[in-house]
Amino acid sequence: MTTKKFMFVNRKAPYGTVYALESLEVVLIAAAFEQDVSLAFMDDGVYQLKKGHNTKGIEMKGFEKTYGALEDYDVTKLYVDQESLAARGLSADDLCVPVEVMPRAALGKMMEEQDTVLSF
Amino acid sequence: MKLSVLINEGPYTHQASDSAFQFTKAALDKGHEIFRVFFYHDGVNNATRLTTPPQDDRNIVNRWSKLAEEHKLDLVVCVAAAQRRGIVDDGEAKRNGKDATNLAPGFRISGLGQLIEAGIQSDRLVTFGD
Amino acid sequence: MLHIVNKSPLDRPSLDAVLQTGEAGAILLIEDGVYAATKGSAGEAKLKNAAGKFKLYALAPDLEARGVADRVMDGVTAVDYAGFVDLVAENKTCQSWL
Numbered sequence: 001m002t003t004k005k006f007m008f009v010n011r012k013a014p015y016g017t018v019y020a021l022e023s024l025e026v027v028l029i030a031a032a033f034e035q036d037v038s039l040a041f042m043d044d045g046v047y048q049l050k051k052g053h054n055t056k057g058i059e060m061k062g063f064e065k066t067y068g069a070l071e072d073y074d075v076t077k078l079y080v081d082q083e084s085l086a087a088r089g090l091s092a093d094d095l096c097v098p099v100e101v102m103p104r105a106a107l108g109k110m111m112e113e114q115d116t117v118l119s120f
Numbered sequence: 121m122k123l124s125v126l127i128n129e130g131p132y133t134h135q136a137s138d139s140a141f142q143f144t145k146a147a148l149d150k151g152h153e154i155f156r157v158f159f160y161h162d163g164v165n166n167a168t169r170l171t172t173p174p175q176d177d178r179n180i181v182n183r184w185s186k187l188a189e190e191h192k193l194d195l196v197v198c199v200a201a202a203q204r205r206g207i208v209d210d211g212e213a214k215r216n217g218k219d220a221t222n223l224a225p226g227f228r229i230s231g232l233g234q235l236i237e238a239g240i241q242s243d244r245l246v247t248f249g250d
Numbered sequence: 251m252l253h254i255v256n257k258s259p260l261d262r263p264s265l266d267a268v269l270q271t272g273e274a275g276a277i278l279l280i281e282d283g284v285y286a287a288t289k290g291s292a293g294e295a296k297l298k299n300a301a302g303k304f305k306l307y308a309l310a311p312d313l314e315a316r317g318v319a320d321r322v323m324d325g326v327t328a329v330d331y332a333g334f335v336d337l338v339a340e341n342k343t344c345q346s347w348l
Contacts (some may be wrong), residue, residue, distance in 0.1 A: 002240050009345065011267065013162070019128075022161055025200060029232040042271070043263055083270070108271040112251055116239040119247050119344040120128060120161070121339050135281045139256070142311070146331035152339070155289070244338050246254070247346040 004115035005036045012120070015060055020048045023120040024066050028064035031073035038077035038114075039070075040107055041099070046084045049095040067097045081107050123147050124238035125157045128249030130165030131180035132173070136248040137166050141183060143246065148191055156194045156238040157184075159227075161249070164202045167195070169224035181224050188226030195227045196234045251275040252341035253304070255283040256348065264347040269300050278329070278337055279308040284316060287326040294323045299342040301325045309334060 008027050014020040030037045041049060048067070055062035070076070078099040085091060085101065092101050100108075111117060125144055129136035144154055159166055171181050188195050197207055203216065209223040223229065239245050253272050256279075259265040265286050268277060277300070279287055286293025287308040297306055310328040313319040322328055329337065338344050 004240055006239060011264075011348070012142075018161060022201065025158075026232055026235060030236050033233065033236045033240070035236065043267060047189075081271075104271045104272075108273045111271070111345060112273050112275075112343075114243050114343060117125070117251075117343060118239070118245070119346045119348050120248065123335075123338065135256075139280055142331045143334055145334045147338075150332060150335055152335065244344060246338055246344055247348070248256075249346060249348045 001034065003034060003036055005038070006030050007038050007040055007111060007117045008073070009040045009042065009111075009112040009117060010048055011043040011117045013044040013047040014053070014063070015055065015058065019120040020045075021061075021063050023118075024063060026118065026120075027070065027075060028073055028084065031070075031075045037075045038079060039075070040079040040081070040110065042084050042104075042107065046080055046083045046088060046090060049078075049080065049097060049099065050090065051094060051096045064096050070097070079107055079110060122153045122155045122242045122245065124155045124212050124242040124245045126235065126245060126247040126249075127157065127159050127163040127166060128161045128247065130162040130163045131171065133162075136250065137163070137180055140246075140248040141180070141187070144193075145187065145247070147203050154156075154191070154193055155242045156234065157197050158235045158238055159195070159197045160235065162205065164197045164205050167197045167202070167224050167227040168222045170222050185224050185226035193226070197227050197229045198235070199225070199229050199231055202229050230236055251322055252337050252344040253277045254344060254346045255279050255286070256281040256346065258282040258285040259291075259296065260285075262296065265293060265296065268347050272302050272304065276305040276307060276337060276341060278334065279312075279326075280305075280334070281309075281312055284308045284312045284318065287313075287322050288318045289321045290325050297326065307333070307337060
């Protein structure tokens with residue numbers, strides 16, 4: 001099977017909309033198809049990785065654990081936009097998984113190198 | 121060129137399905153091949169045959185069914201997203217104990233693997249969403 | 251890369267995100283994104299700055315639908331859906347900034 005570089009761009013916060021959860025499901029399938037998968041988190045998308053989701057009160061399925069499980073699928077390329085973190089008062093220490101934080105321009109370079117970029 | 125299209129939103133509420141339709145038509149007119157049109161998130165709602173839009177406006181669902189028939193398009197609705205939102209074919213009705221089906225002609229329900237395959241096999245994958 | 255923006259710049263930060271992140275390439279404004287290309291709008295100034303880096307396009311049917319086809323800023327080329335298809339074909343990849 002051909003291997004292509006798939007990047008999944010996440011720019012929306014979790015729970016307010018379904019995109020964060022349902023895009024993760026696509027990531028797992030892409031990994032199962034042995035594609036070269038990377039995830040980019042920008043704008044409110046960085047909130048998806050914030051530690052400590054507790055969804056009992058809103059009675060929605062929490063999916064913070066799934067980010068931790070990505071490693072088991074060999075999905076380890078998680079890129080986070082530095083400016084988006086800073087604008088939201090967050091640092092890499094606030095996040096639930098190890099990520100590579102980079103400036104926007106560097107993220108843009110990574111995007112250019114992809115074969116397919118999916119947005120949700 | 122082989123093109124695929126991803127539609128993330130349902131009919132009428134967002135322009136996504138309309139834009140995707142016009143793009144797909146234009147691509148076919150130019151002689152490109154549409155490998156697959158994949159419906160995800162609320163996009164699965166483009167596949168219910170139970171809509172009755174006003175007579176003087178476009179019929180989004182029927183338009184897709186007709187284009188699919190004319191050009192033998194592969195319109196795929198994600199099974200997980202369809203289950204969440206109640207888009208059901210015979211197989212799904214049997215599997216999940218539903219007493220009705222509503223899948224429109226020209227659409228088929230299948231897994232997310234079909235989206236990844238579209239990304240692998242196509243030269244370009246264009247996303248329409250919110 | 252072809253960057254497709256479908257939201258108005260005062261509604262969503264998508265245009266800003268492209269302008270700050272994207273490398274050279276093309277930006278195609280579609281749906282409500284076309285408002286960014288209108289004369290006198292906040293989007294116009296941002297796009298003018300970016301004109302050196304990106305080729306700028308707006309989808310004509312979306313401009314016309316919104317009654318703003320008569321005020322497209324200089325430097326933005328209006329294209330139809332066939333032109334949209336050509337832009338997708340001409341650029342190695344495309345990304346929709348939703």
